[in-house]
Amino acid sequence: MTKAAGKPGTQGLFVSFEGIDGSGKSTQARRLHEGLLAEGRQAVLTREPGGSPGAEEIRALVLQGDPDRWSAETELLLFTAARRDHLERLIRPALAEGKMVICDRFADSSRMYQGLSRGDLRDKVDALHQLMIGTEPDLTFLIDMDPAAGLARAKARATEEERFEDFGVALQERMRAGYLALAEEFPARFIVIDGNRPQDEVAAEIRARLEERCPA
Ligand code: ADP
Ligand code: TYD
Numbered sequence: 001m002t003k004a005a006g007k008p009g010t011q012g013l014f015v016s017f018e019g020i021d022g023s024g025k026s027t028q029a030r031r032l033h034e035g036l037l038a039e040g041r042q043a044v045l046t047r048e049p050g051g052s053p054g055a056e057e058i059r060a061l062v063l064q065g066d067p068d069r070w071s072a073e074t075e076l077l078l079f080t081a082a083r084r085d086h087l088e089r090l091i092r093p094a095l096a097e098g099k100m101v102i103c104d105r106f107a108d109s110s111r112m113y114q115g116l117s118r119g120d121l122r123d124k125v126d127a128l129h130q131l132m133i134g135t136e137p138d139l140t141f142l143i144d145m146d147p148a149a150g151l152a153r154a155k156a157r158a159t160e161e162e163r164f165e166d167f168g169v170a171l172q173e174r175m176r177a178g179y180l181a182l183a184e185e186f187p188a189r190f191i192v193i194d195g196n197r198p199q200d201e202v203a204a205e206i207r208a209r210l211e212e213r214c215p216a
């Protein structure tokens with residue numbers, strides 16, 4: 001990590017957003033990106049699965065269609081393949097140009113979804129990550145929120161990509177607890193944000209916490 005992220009000639013800062021479905025990750029990642037650009041800082045907004053042309057193709061494979069289309073293991077390989085392409089083609093080059101990279105989900109989503117909810121594959125997730133990815137974000141904003149409210153928000157937003165979206169509140173509860181445990185596992189990079197508040201308040205806190213860690 002470098003305090004000079006966003007300035008040419010230095011390595012940029014890699015920031016990810018994580019949380020249960022509907023917690024407001026995409027909204028907050030976009031708002032942070034817009035805010036930074038308005039201040040003249042160099043920042044790239046991206047997402048997983050996806051973020052590069054090849055990874056977006058894998059995204060369509062993995063998020064659309066029958067929920068039983070892939071086993072949890074195959075899914076993990078697909079997410080990892082997408083992540084590798086994204087890292088090679090977009091994330092590493094942008095960081096090398098000194099840009100801040102703001103990523104809506106990254107490897108922690110595999111730790112949670114493939115590692116905890118879709119299969120009990122955490123050891124395999126970690127082994128593959130070490131072998132094929134290696135990189136972790138410098139900072140991860142975990143948007144923590146009430147699982148029932150998150151589910152209601154996610155359901156109100158209908159999309160074609162619904163393979164993962166309808167797992168019920170019990171699973172959302174488990175995922176929330178899993179994410180909070182992950183934040184304790186990686187305390188140096190996780191910042192937990194209370195997402196049960198109006199968007200403006202959440203955005204202001206994220207901006208302030210980023211500034212503490214990475215002054216302009
Ligand atoms: P995620 O990317 O975590 O699934 P989104 O950012 O797509 O979540 O938000 C899910 C839905 O909830 C969207 O319709 C969005 O407009 C809405 N939303 C996001 N943040 C808030 C908030 N703080 N309060 C109320 N609604 C919100
Ligand atoms: P997305 O449209 O990004 O959902 P959301 O708006 O809720 O973030 O869909 C991504 C889905 O893919 C989401 O349900 C989580 C899942 N996912 C995994 O299972 N493993 C992963 O490694 C990633 C990046 C996402």
